[in-house]
Amino acid sequence: MTLMTKIIAAAVGGGALLVVAILPAEYGIDPTGLGDKLGLTAMAQNIDEPAPFEGVLAFNIGEYDPTAERIDMSVQGLIHQEDAPFYSEVIEIEIEDYGEIEHKFIMPADTTFVYSWEVLNAVGDGVYYDFHGHPSTDDAADYPDGFEMAYARGEGTAQHGSFTAPFPGYHGFYFMNIEEGPITVRLTVSGYWEEHKEMYRAVKGEVLTNVDF
Structure with missing residues (x-):
């Protein structure tokens, strides 16, 4: 052929x-x-017709100037500019047998960090964790009484993710040791916050640290 x-x-x-x-x-x-x-x-x-796009793209950009040395506004939600480089820290949290601890980051609204924590010497279930936030005492009047927002909770030996503060205030981690014996939780975090500190610590229900916020 x-x-x-x-x-x-x-x-x-x-x-x-x-x-x-x-x-x-x-x-x-x-x-x-x-x-x-x-x-x-x-x-x-049986082929479904694609639905027409009915959304409206919203921009918060000003008149574009290709010669500008700095662009202060961009598409909403894609970039949040800061005046300083981001922080990066490794925090090792020792938790006693039957111990519990709360470590919080003070953050303005819309600031972000990425994080990773792990129980270094886990042999069992690791920790019970509760990642949550609440406003400061000065801002509490702007929210419902006892307002608190939970982001993640459960049991495990590690967690990794990113977080953007939905409101200004205290955002961070509560850990309860559910291993047998003392443990170390290594928290690695990079991003933006004003400060961070241990807010609460107790062993067998006896409070050792309790910081007002």
Whole structure:
């Protein structure tokens, strides 16, 4: 078979496939009637039409100046500019047998950090953890009485993620040791905060540290 014969045969085969299978299955067009007999036209009827995009793109950008040395506004939610480099710290938290601790970061609204914590010497279930936040005492009047927002809780030996403060205040981690014996939780965090500190510590229910906020 010559090359030209092969090309012609491929073209004829492709055209037949288009008429017999693709047109009935994709578009419901069935000039030969074989598509209906093979059940291909039913496939076209079951294809959902994509919903038209009805959203409105909202921008908070000013008039674009390609010569500007600094652009102070950008697409909402994609970038949040800061005046200083981000912090990066590794915090090792010792937790006694039957111990519990709370370590918080004081953060303005819309600031972000990425974090990773792990129980270094876990042999069992690790810790019970509760990642949550609440406003400062000065701001508490702007929120419902006793307002607190939970972000994550459970039991485990590690967790990794990113966090953006939904409101200004104290955001951080509560750990309860559910191992047998003392443990160390290593918290690695990078991002933005004003300060961080141990807020609460207790052993066997006896409070050792309790910082007002």
